Amino acid sequence: MPKQKTHKGTKKRIRLTAKGKAKHRKSGTSHLAARMSHKRTRNLRGTGLLDKTETKRVTKALCGNSY
Secondary structure, three states: OOOOOOOHHHHHHEEEOOOOOEEEEOOOOOOOOOOOOHHHHHHOOOEEEOOHHHHHHHHHHOOOOOO
8 A cells, every 4th residue: 555645735734733633724814914903914813723623634645754
């Protein structure tokens, strides 16, 4: 059986924590922030965590590796 390859798009966007949770950068922060309310831009700062159901899929795509 060949080895499963790491999904490179997932590798660039998501990182696994020590406990196995998936951290990601929140979307909508790169540009066009002037039209957003200050509350919304403030809440988009930092990283977010994925839902447990999505985390299972991401862990499989990353083959258990964290980058």
